[in-house]
Structures are given as C-alpha cells and as structure tokens.
Amino acid sequence: MQHIIDRFISYVIIDTESDPNSETTPSTQKQWVLANKLVEELKAIGMQDVTIDDKSYIMATLPSNVDYDVPTIGFISHFDTSPDFCGANVKPQIIRDYDGKDIVLNAAKNIILSPNYFKDLLQYKGQTLITTDGTTLLGADDKAGITEIVTAMEFLINTPEIKHGKIRVGFTPDEEIGRGAHHFDVEKFGADWAYTMDGSQVGELEYENFNAAGAKITFKGKSVHPGYAKGKMINSMLIANDFMNQLPSGETPEETKGYEGFFHVHHLTGSIEETVLELIIRDHNKKKFEKRKKLIEKIARKINKKFAKQFGEDIVITEVKDQYYNMKEKVLPVKHIVDIAEKAMKELDIKPLIKPIRGGTDGSQLSYKGLPCPNIFAGGHNFHGKYEYVPAESMQKAVEVIVKIAELTALEESAKK
Ligand SMILES: [Zn+2]
Numbered sequence: 001m002q003h004i005i006d007r008f009i010s011y012v013i014i015d016t017e018s019d020p021n022s023e024t025t026p027s028t029q030k031q032w033v034l035a036n037k038l039v040e041e042l043k044a045i046g047m048q049d050v051t052i053d054d055k056s057y058i059m060a061t062l063p064s065n066v067d068y069d070v071p072t073i074g075f076i077s078h079f080d081t082s083p084d085f086c087g088a089n090v091k092p093q094i095i096r097d098y099d100g101k102d103i104v105l106n107a108a109k110n111i112i113l114s115p116n117y118f119k120d121l122l123q124y125k126g127q128t129l130i131t132t133d134g135t136t137l138l139g140a141d142d143k144a145g146i147t148e149i150v151t152a153m154e155f156l157i158n159t160p161e162i163k164h165g166k167i168r169v170g171f172t173p174d175e176e177i178g179r180g181a182h183h184f185d186v187e188k189f190g191a192d193w194a195y196t197m198d199g200s201q202v203g204e205l206e207y208e209n210f211n212a213a214g215a216k217i218t219f220k221g222k223s224v225h226p227g228y229a230k231g232k233m234i235n236s237m238l239i240a241n242d243f244m245n246q247l248p249s250g251e252t253p254e255e256t257k258g259y260e261g262f263f264h265v266h267h268l269t270g271s272i273e274e275t276v277l278e279l280i281i282r283d284h285n286k287k288k289f290e291k292r293k294k295l296i297e298k299i300a301r302k303i304n305k306k307f308a309k310q311f312g313e314d315i316v317i318t319e320v321k322d323q324y325y326n327m328k329e330k331v332l333p334v335k336h337i338v339d340i341a342e343k344a345m346k347e348l349d350i351k352p353l354i355k356p357i358r359g360g361t362d363g364s365q366l367s368y369k370g371l372p373c374p375n376i377f378a379g380g381h382n383f384h385g386k387y388e389y390v391p392a393e394s395m396q397k398a399v400e401v402i403v404k405i406a407e408l409t410a411l412e413e414s415a416k417k
Contacts, residue, residue: 001128004151004399005392008130009092010037011079011143017087018080018177025055025183026080026173032056034079038146038171045154047169055183058171062153062164070165070413074194075152075402076373077145078175078362082384085137092138095129098391105386106134113387120201120381121389128392140380140390145197146171148378148395152402164406165413170194172362178323181365193337193372195405196363201353202394203345204377207331207338208356209364210261210282211289212323215296217243217279220315223272234311236275239303240268243277243316246299259284259356261292284326284356293320324360330367331374338374340412344404350397353377376401 014034019027026032035056042050047060064070081087095103100122103113111134115121121129132138149169156162168191172180175198199206221236247263256262261283268277281296283289300316307315331338338354345352363373379394381387 012139015088020177062167071192074168074191076170138388141383145378148398180362199377203353207374237270240275327364327367
C-alpha cells in the first residue's frame with residue numbers, strides 16, 4: 001500500500017492546473033513536468049513503445065504474453081487538474097486508520113473535513129485517507145487514475161503468470177477544460193476499446209452520459225430617453241427575461257437528477273440595446289435533447305414574430321452548438337466491454353455502481369472518435385476543491401480491477417478456442 005501512496009504523492013505535488021483561456025496544447029507549460037516524469041516512469045517499469053507527442057499526449061504498450069489473439073484494450077487518464085481551485089503547492093496529508101471523526105485539514109484556517117457533511121467518509125473507517133491541507137485541491141482527479149494504471153502495469157510486468165493480451169496506456173493533458181480527447185490519436189492508440197479511470201467512489205462504472213449543447217442567445221433593443229419612450233423603446237433585458245420565463249419550469253440543474261435533462265442559464269449580461277444570454281442544454285435521451293434545442297428556436301421565433309413590425313428584423317438571434325453526445329449509443333453495440341468490467345468488479349467483491357453520468361467524460365468524445373470508452377472509478381471524492389480526498393484502499397481496488405479486466409479479456413478469448 002505504501003508504494004501506491006508514494007507514487008500518488010509524487011504526482012500530486014507537481015502542479016498541473018489547466019487553463020481554459022490558453023490556446024496551446026497542453027494549455028499550461030507546467031503540465032510538461034509531470035508528463036515527462038510519467039514517460040520516464042513508464043520506461044522504468046518496463047513498458048514498451050513509450051511515446052509522447054508534441055502536445056504531451058503519452059502512450060505506452062504492455063505486450064501480450066499469450067500466443068493467441070486477444071483484443072487490445074486501453075486504460076486512459078488525465079494528468080491535468082481543474083482550474084476551479086488552486087492546484088499549486090499541494091501538501092497531501094495522510095490519515096492512517098481513519099477513526100470516522102472530523103479531520104482537521106487546516107487548524108489555522110479552521111478547515112474541517114467532516115463526516116457530518118461528507119457522509120461518504122464513514123465508509124472508509126479504518127482505512128488510509130489522503131487529504132489536502134485545506135488550501136488546495138488534491139488532484140486525485142485524475143492522478144489517482146494515473147497511479148492506478150501505472151501500478152497495475154507494473155504488477156502485470158512483475159507477475160507474468162497472469163495472462164493478458166496487448167494493453168495500451170494513454171495519459172492526456174487538458175481534460176478538465178474539455179479538450180483531453182481533442183488531440184487523442186485513436187488510430188495510433190490502436191485499441192479495440194478502452195476505459196477511462198476517472199470516476200469517483202469504488203464500484204462506479206459508467207457508460208451513459210449527457211447529450212450536450214451550448215446556446216448563445218442575443219436580444220436586440222432600442223434605447224430611447226425614458227421620458228419619451230412610449231411605444232418606441234425596446235428593452236432587450238426585458239425580452240431576455242420573457243425568453244427565460246418561457247423555458248419549462250422545474251428543468252434546471254438544481255431541480256433535476258438521474259435521467260432528467262435540463263436547461264441551465266449560466267451567463268447573462270445586458271443593457272437596453274443588447275442582452276446576451278448563455279445557456280447549456282443537457283439530456284441523456286437523444287430525442288428529448290433534439291426537442292430541447294428546437295424549443296429554444298421556437299421561443300425565439302415566437303418573440304421575433306411579436307416584434308417583427310416594431311423592430312423590422314429578428315430581435316432574437318440564436319446560436320446553438322452541439323458539444324458532446326451520450327456514449328451509450330457507441331457502447332451498447334459492444335456492451336460486453338461493460339460486462340467484462342462489471343464481472344471483474346464482482347469477482348473482486350466490489351459492488352458495481354452503474355449509473356448515468358450527469359456530465360461528459362473524455363470517454364464520450366473518444367467513443368464518437370471510434371474508441372468505445374466507459375468510465376471506471378478512480379476512488380477519489382469531492383473533486384475540484386479543498387475537501388478532495390482519496391482512500392489508498394480504493395486506489396488499490398482500482399489497480400485490481402484493471403488487472404482483472406486484462407485477465408478476463410484474455411480468458412474469454414481462450415475460452416472461445
Ligand atoms: Zn477527471
């Protein structure tokens with residue numbers, strides 16, 4: 001266990017925060033520091049074909065150790081951390097034999113990680129927790145995933161009696177700013193399918209995510225002196241308000257769960273002459289997703305009609321752009337890749353928690369690029385903030401799941417012989 005803790009800590013103390021305002025890949029130069037370290041480490045444990053491209057995407061191979069054909073499988077995680085919270089000077093704390101009580105992350109600032117608020121903590125009584133010092137995020141998202149993949153590969157290399165096919169490993173930058181899959185060379189990776197190790201608690205297995213679109217809606221107006229405005233002024237802010245009122249009530253992120261979709265207004269700036277409203281549209285169901293996008297256009301048309309005479313041209317201009325799609329469509333035809341992961345967990349006495357993701361993963365984009373890619377737990381909790389923590393035992397379980405999936409994939413092929 002100490003080995004996995006040491007490895008994890010050696011990654012999280014390196015700042016790899018990504019930056020959505022940067023145009024380069026990786027978005028921040030500092031991501032190279034960990035990327036280069038990972039390349040050396042993959043070589044050192046005995047991985048083959050270790051490559052890093054000019055955008056810092058890392059790939060490596062563990063060759064097959066059987067004499068029959070087995071599908072090539074991949075394991076993927078990202079080495080950047082979220083720009084939502086400070087990722088520099090991470091000082092991890094190790095809580096051994098956790099007693100189920102409050103954990104003082106930072107006495108000076110009175111920052112407490114408490115099971116009264118974070119109830120999940122109680123499942124980890126007696127385990128070894130790795131936490132922050134209350135001033136940064138931890139970066140278990142997704143350096144836990146990297147730790148697990150490297151450790152699993154090392155274990156397989158040192159344990160040749162476990163039989164497996166060819167395994168590919170992929171580490172990416174910039175997942176947290178939605179670009180991790182953008183420059184991922186699926187052809188070069190050359191796997192039949194893969195798993196992102198980027199979920200949260202032990203047992204998570206996900207192959208359904210949202211269909212996602214973003215909309216920018218511009219409302220025009222006419223500014224006239226308020227004293228002489230009767231019949232002349234058009235206040236774009238009030239039109240935007242009218243638009244928002246026509247969105248279905250109760251369908252916001254704060255009022256939905258599970259498979260329920262939503263509209264989420266996340267930005268609004270305005271003056272009398274012009275108001276810009278930005279919202280995102282999310283739905284697991286493709287038909288409902290398309291319907292939601294049509295509703296945006298329908299409301300806009302209705303308002304445009306109302307102001308056609310007075311304004312002379314369209315007063316509402318909509319731009320709706322698709323962002324990503326539900327990977328379920330790409331994974332269901334190859335459902336056995338989920339079944340193998342589920343079987344692996346069950347054989348390890350881990351209860352699979354299969355649920356739809358209310359968001360997207362790199363795996364959803366990769367699935368549409370031709371690499372079906374469900375998501376598996378990496379073990380951490382409370383991502384993107386100071387309360388982030390990961391139990392070492394959960395990382396160890398993820399290592400075992402990776403090893404077991406590799407083993408089962410080879411075993412199922414040999415059974416076909
Ligand atoms: Zn992540």
